[in-house]
Amino acid sequence: MFIISLSIQPLLTCKFYIMGIKERKQRERERRRQQIIVAAKRVFTEKGFNRATIEEIARNAELSPGTLYLYFKNKEELYASLSLRILQYLAIRVEHVKNEANLGPRDKLDALMNAMYDVYEFDPLILINMFHLQSSETLKNLSPVLLDELNELTRKSIGTIAALFEDGIKKDIFSDQHPMALADIFWSMFSGVVLLETNKHALNEDKNFLKETLEIAFEIFSKGVARKSTG
Amino acid sequence: MFIISLSIQPLLTCKFYIMGIKERKQRERERRRQQIIVAAKRVFTEKGFNRATIEEIARNAELSPGTLYLYFKNKEELYASLSLRILQYLAIRVEHVKNEANLGPRDKLDALMNAMYDVYEFDPLILINMFHLQSSETLKNLSPVLLDELNELTRKSIGTIAALFEDGIKKDIFSDQHPMALADIFWSMFSGVVLLETNKHALNEDKNFLKETLEIAFEIFSKGVARKSTG
Amino acid sequence: MFIISLSIQPLLTCKFYIMGIKERKQRERERRRQQIIVAAKRVFTEKGFNRATIEEIARNAELSPGTLYLYFKNKEELYASLSLRILQYLAIRVEHVKNEANLGPRDKLDALMNAMYDVYEFDPLILINMFHLQSSETLKNLSPVLLDELNELTRKSIGTIAALFEDGIKKDIFSDQHPMALADIFWSMFSGVVLLETNKHALNEDKNFLKETLEIAFEIFSKGVARKSTG
Amino acid sequence: MFIISLSIQPLLTCKFYIMGIKERKQRERERRRQQIIVAAKRVFTEKGFNRATIEEIARNAELSPGTLYLYFKNKEELYASLSLRILQYLAIRVEHVKNEANLGPRDKLDALMNAMYDVYEFDPLILINMFHLQSSETLKNLSPVLLDELNELTRKSIGTIAALFEDGIKKDIFSDQHPMALADIFWSMFSGVVLLETNKHALNEDKNFLKETLEIAFEIFSKGVARKSTG
DNA sequence: GATGAATGAGTATTCATTCAT
DNA sequence: TATGAATGAATACTCATTCAT
Numbered sequence: 001m002f003i004i005s006l007s008i009q010p011l012l013t014c015k016f017y018i019m020g021i022k023e024r025k026q027r028e029r030e031r032r033r034q035q036i037i038v039a040a041k042r043v044f045t046e047k048g049f050n051r052a053t054i055e056e057i058a059r060n061a062e063l064s065p066g067t068l069y070l071y072f073k074n075k076e077e078l079y080a081s082l083s084l085r086i087l088q089y090l091a092i093r094v095e096h097v098k099n100e101a102n103l104g105p106r107d108k109l110d111a112l113m114n115a116m117y118d119v120y121e122f123d124p125l126i127l128i129n130m131f132h133l134q135s136s137e138t139l140k141n142l143s144p145v146l147l148d149e150l151n152e153l154t155r156k157s158i159g160t161i162a163a164l165f166e167d168g169i170k171k172d173i174f175s176d177q178h179p180m181a182l183a184d185i186f187w188s189m190f191s192g193v194v195l196l197e198t199n200k201h202a203l204n205e206d207k208n209f210l211k212e213t214l215e216i217a218f219e220i221f222s223k224g225v226a227r228k229s230t231g
Numbered sequence: 232m233f234i235i236s237l238s239i240q241p242l243l244t245c246k247f248y249i250m251g252i253k254e255r256k257q258r259e260r261e262r263r264r265q266q267i268i269v270a271a272k273r274v275f276t277e278k279g280f281n282r283a284t285i286e287e288i289a290r291n292a293e294l295s296p297g298t299l300y301l302y303f304k305n306k307e308e309l310y311a312s313l314s315l316r317i318l319q320y321l322a323i324r325v326e327h328v329k330n331e332a333n334l335g336p337r338d339k340l341d342a343l344m345n346a347m348y349d350v351y352e353f354d355p356l357i358l359i360n361m362f363h364l365q366s367s368e369t370l371k372n373l374s375p376v377l378l379d380e381l382n383e384l385t386r387k388s389i390g391t392i393a394a395l396f397e398d399g400i401k402k403d404i405f406s407d408q409h410p411m412a413l414a415d416i417f418w419s420m421f422s423g424v425v426l427l428e429t430n431k432h433a434l435n436e437d438k439n440f441l442k443e444t445l446e447i448a449f450e451i452f453s454k455g456v457a458r459k460s461t462g
Numbered sequence: 463m464f465i466i467s468l469s470i471q472p473l474l475t476c477k478f479y480i481m482g483i484k485e486r487k488q489r490e491r492e493r494r495r496q497q498i499i500v501a502a503k504r505v506f507t508e509k510g511f512n513r514a515t516i517e518e519i520a521r522n523a524e525l526s527p528g529t530l531y532l533y534f535k536n537k538e539e540l541y542a543s544l545s546l547r548i549l550q551y552l553a554i555r556v557e558h559v560k561n562e563a564n565l566g567p568r569d570k571l572d573a574l575m576n577a578m579y580d581v582y583e584f585d586p587l588i589l590i591n592m593f594h595l596q597s598s599e600t601l602k603n604l605s606p607v608l609l610d611e612l613n614e615l616t617r618k619s620i621g622t623i624a625a626l627f628e629d630g631i632k633k634d635i636f637s638d639q640h641p642m643a644l645a646d647i648f649w650s651m652f653s654g655v656v657l658l659e660t661n662k663h664a665l666n667e668d669k670n671f672l673k674e675t676l677e678i679a680f681e682i683f684s685k686g687v688a689r690k691s692t693g
Numbered sequence: 694m695f696i697i698s699l700s701i702q703p704l705l706t707c708k709f710y711i712m713g714i715k716e717r718k719q720r721e722r723e724r725r726r727q728q729i730i731v732a733a734k735r736v737f738t739e740k741g742f743n744r745a746t747i748e749e750i751a752r753n754a755e756l757s758p759g760t761l762y763l764y765f766k767n768k769e770e771l772y773a774s775l776s777l778r779i780l781q782y783l784a785i786r787v788e789h790v791k792n793e794a795n796l797g798p799r800d801k802l803d804a805l806m807n808a809m810y811d812v813y814e815f816d817p818l819i820l821i822n823m824f825h826l827q828s829s830e831t832l833k834n835l836s837p838v839l840l841d842e843l844n845e846l847t848r849k850s851i852g853t854i855a856a857l858f859e860d861g862i863k864k865d866i867f868s869d870q871h872p873m874a875l876a877d878i879f880w881s882m883f884s885g886v887v888l889l890e891t892n893k894h895a896l897n898e899d900k901n902f903l904k905e906t907l908e909i910a911f912e913i914f915s916k917g918v919a920r921k922s923t924g
Numbered sequence: 925g926a927t928g929a930a931t932g933a934g935t936a937t938t939c940a941t942t943c944a945t
Numbered sequence: 946t947a948t949g950a951a952t953g954a955a956t957a958c959t960c961a962t963t964c965a966t
Contacts, residue, residue, distance in 0.1 A: 004366075025950095026360055029950095032950095047368075048367075048368025049368065050368060051368065051398070053934090053936085053937090054935075054936060054937080055935080057261055058953095063951080063952090064951065064952045064953050065936085065937080065952090065953070066937085066938075066951070066952055066953060066954095067950080067951055067952070067953095069937070069938080070950070070951075071288060071938095074937080075935095075937095076454055078342060088397075103316070106927065130369065133423075134426070134427075134430055135941065137278075137279025137280065137281060137282065139430075139434075140279070142234070147434075151434060166951095168234075173262045175454075177447055177451075178447070179449050181417065181440070181444050181934080182447070182451075184345065184424070184427055184428070184444055185420070185424060185444065185447060186449060187423075187427065188423030188424040188426070188427045188448070189419060189420045189448075190423070191415060191423050191426075191427070192418075192419030192420055192422050192423025192426075193415070193419040193423075194417070194423070195365070195422075195423075196365075196415055196418065196419045197367055197415070203248070203370075203382060204382075204928075209412070212412065213412050213416065214374055216408055216409070216412045216413070217416045218450075218453070220408075220413075220416060220452060220455030220456055221452075221455055221457040222453060222455070223406075223454060223456075223457075224450070224451030224453070224454040224455030224456075225454075225455075226454075251941095255925095260925095284959090284961085285961060285962085286960075286961090287959075289928095294926080294927090295926065295927045295928055296927085296928070296960095296961085296962085297926070297927055297928060297929095297962085297963075297964085298925080298926055298927070298928095300961090300962070300963080301925070301926075305961075306960095306961065306962095307964080356959060487929095490929095491929095494929095508739050510830025510833070511830065512743065512830060514828065514955065515955090515957085516957060516958080517956080517957090518813075519924075520932095521941045525930080525931090526930065526932055527931090527932070527933095527957085527958080528930070528931055528932060528933095528958085528960080529929080529930055529931070529960075531957095531958070532930075533931070535766075536958080537957065537958090538959080596889075596892055598887070599740075599741025599742065599743060599744065600742070601892075601896075605912030609896075613896060620813070625786070632712070637916075638772075639909055639913075639955075640909070643902070643909050644909070644913075645906065646886070646889055646890070647866070647882070647886060647906065647909060647910045647913060648905055649885075649889065649912070650885030650886040650888070650889045650921075651878070651881060651882045651885055651910075652883060653885050653888075653889070654880075654881030654882055654884050654885025654886075654888075655877070655878060655881040655885070657885075658827075658880065658881045658884070659875055659877070661827055661832075662874070664832075665832075665840070665844060671874070674874065675874050675877055675878065677879070677953080678870050678871070678874045678875070678878060679878045679882075680868075680919070682875075682878060682913075682914060682917030682918055683913060683914075683917055684913070685868075685916060685917040685918075685919075686914055686916040686917030687913055687916075687917075688916075718946095746938090746939060746940085747939075747940060747941080748939075748940090748949095751949095755947050756939085756947080757947065757948045757949090758941080758948085758949070759941085759942075759943085759947070759948055759949060759950095760946080760947055760948070760949095762940090762941070762942080763946070763947075767941080768938075768940065770938095783941090919938095
């Protein structure tokens with residue numbers, strides 16, 4: 001038994017040791033990715049896509065330009081990966097709202113609004129980047145894989161929102177419209193207001209009225225989709 | 232008579248001739264501008280801002296690259312001038328709606344929706360271009376003069392819309408919100424839906440549901456801003 | 463008649479004027495091409511294909527890098543165009559030999575040898591470049607058009623040589639072998655010797671024995687293809 | 694005895710053991726080198742020198758890029774070492790022909806031709822690589838040591854061939870030319886034909902006529918160097 | 925005004941090579 | 946020895962813009 005344990009232990013140790021190395025490398029790799037993403041965010045946000053250079057991003061990440069290409073296929077994918085990240089966060093938040101068992105459709109709509117605003121506050125610049133990306137020529141140059149991922153996530157979020165509306169319609173709380181259209185409109189209104197207000201803010205250096213405007217927008221939407229009889 | 236005409240005519244002719252030349256030159260100049268704008272629209276729409284080249288636009292306009300610079304300061308201003316044009320048209324249409332004396336606020340809101348959809352149909356590509364521009368890094372590189380013009384026109388249109396809401400609120404037809412916020416939201420919803428649906432269409436090659444979605448969006452908005460008691 | 467001449471002259475003048483401009487531009491363009499080719503030859507010869515940079519070639523040609531791309535599609539085509547030039551010259555010389563009516567096949571073979579050596583002396587570096595190119599990976603990256611031109615010219619020259627052998631075989635002066643094979647061998651021997659001797663010269667800084675070696679080679683070939691009975 | 698063996702054996706064992714290790718390591722090392730060379734051949738042949746990457750060669754050899762640098766100083770030396778190998782084989786074959794005591798000069802010339810064609814068949818790709826290398830800019834970047842080795846081997850082979858001719862000339866079988874020149878020409882013809890035919894084959898996807906052409910070439914050469922009286 | 929040839933600054937990307945582990 | 950992540954120098958090519966004609 002002792003001998004057996006002797007002969008087995010090394011293997012186990014070895015196994016765990018190797019796993020430990022792999023894990024550590026994995027974590028190291030993820031850390032680098034984040035390093036790059038953080039730097040990319042800074043530079044893309046400040047300069048925009050065209051005027052941001054890989055070299056500057058690399059300098060910001062305290063890495064060499066070549067290293068960036070070990071983690072991202074090219075400049076465009078690096079740009080898009082920023083969106084991917086916020087989109088994932090958004091999808092999770094939206095999913096959470098959907099799963100809140102003890103909330104009715106209307107409360108869920110409120111929660112959804114809050115969730116989306118949270119996402120904005122969590123990382124406003126990236127969210128705006130994402131909306132830019134969604135309506136951009138860059139989109140055409142992305143690798144199909146990444147493009148699919150972006151589409152998938154967007155569709156998933158909007159789909160979840162649509163499910164929420166569907167539930168509300170069934171329960172006679174929301175007016176009888178195509179749920180997918182409602183979700184699209186909800187999403188559009190959010191992105192439209194975010195872009196317009198951010199833009200106004202950038203140009204006029206006014207106080208940013210985004211929060212207030214969003215609240216009114218959501219209120220209007222909320223009233224607008226409510227069954228009249230319920231109003 | 233022949234001789235007289237010979238002696239008088241030249242003077243007259245000369246005067247008119249010169250005026251004619253100026254006018255003709257003016258008209259010629261305007262014709263050239265349009266030629267360029269039409270070509271630019273084609274190329275920018277097909278290739279996007281970055282991948283469109285001045286040379287290709289020039290070739291499309293059957294002019295030389297150098298000539299374009301006699302009419303537009305640079306590539307960015309050429310791009311922006313497309314937006315300027317549609318924005319002017321939009322401002323006019325919005326103004327018209329406002330001036331329809333025999334329409335009440337709610338009917339005016341309907342007319343406004345139709346007007347905006349008209350603008351979309353009049354030149355969808357440019358309208359989309361314009362929304363892209365509004366949320367883009369290109370904006371930062373425009374000459375202050377052009378930027379001012381763009382802002383002025385946008386503000387004017389949104390301002391007119393706000394006036395329309397203000398009137399409705401005074402008459403207790405619309406709920407009591409800040410008119411400017413309502414106008415922003417109305418505008419945002421329109422642009423948001425246009426961008427999202429166009430984008431979906433471009434990526435999925437689906438049927439374009441823009442019209443249907445816009446109609447639902449406007450309906451929701453319309454209900455949403457209506458005074459409850461009236462609902 | 464006077465009036466007619468009045469109405470025609472301007473057209474003619476105009477026509478000639480335009481042709482003059484066109485011609486001048488054409489000549490100007492050709493001059494630039496030569497400027498670039500001369501510079502390219504210098505730099506490619508000194509540094510080899512990889513280590514030669516477009517910038518250095520441009521500097522040598524006293525032009526800007528961008529200008530080179532108005533005349534040549536890319537670095538590789540510029541490189542290949544050097545070969546094209548010498549190949550054209552070679553084709554002409556070979557053709558001349560073939561057309562010498564008052565020379566018999568054996569004299570023509572002698573004349574051919576002299577012609578090929580002339581071509582070598584006319585521009586040894588480029589001829590060597592050409593042989594390098596013929597056996598190189600660069601070849602795979604050329605545009606089909608240029609590649610075709612190169613092949614066409616090579617084939618043409620070797621074909622003319624083959625015709626010469628065919629004539630000699632018919633007249634029972636050369637031994638009965640496939641003329642195309644003879645032409646290939648003649649060509650191969652020439653290029654093989656040129657490359658080997660140049661290479662030896664480059665590495666050992668010996669005296670260049672190319673001329674002597676080529677003479678012996680041609681003599682051997684000459685004997686080798688002669689009908690035995692004649693020998 | 695047991696004890697003695699215990700006390701002695703370890704020393705012996707140790708000695709032999711160490712030698713065994715050294716040998717094993719030596720053999721292991723050689724195995725690795727071959728692994729790399731085989732992979733390099735594959736990749737260089739498929740992609741050419743420039744487009745082949747160290748990483749791909751390493752992947753092919755199932756080693757890491759860094760490891761390659763433990764066996765070869767750099768990419769160029771790795772490339773050249775392929776030539777070295779075939780050149781060594783060629784030198785051996787040529788030497789064998791020379792040492793065939795019971796063959797006359799003419800038969801040796803035949804045997805030489807066969808030997809060289811054997812070498813081609815043994816590894817056509819590498820032989821072609823070698824001829825490319827011989828006439829290339831890469832040559833200039835090799836370490837003096839390797840360059841010397843390449844030159845030495847080439848010189849040795851050509852020298853042996855020259856000796857063969859010298860013998861034939863002495864015996865009045867070959868015409869009285871400088872033996873070294875004859876050897877150069879023999880070598881050049883071989884390489885010239887191999888390159889031309891391979892190239893034609895690569896470009897036109899014709900049947901490869903190399904063997905037939907080489908036979909004719911050797912026949913011509915054979916006749917060409919024979920004493921006339923003998924012819 | 926119109927031309928279009930020339931400019932040359934600007935940059936993403938590659939890949940041989942190194943070196944800490 | 947072997948690894949392979951990181952490096953960073955090096956460069957072909959583009960294209961908005963200018964200006965002599």
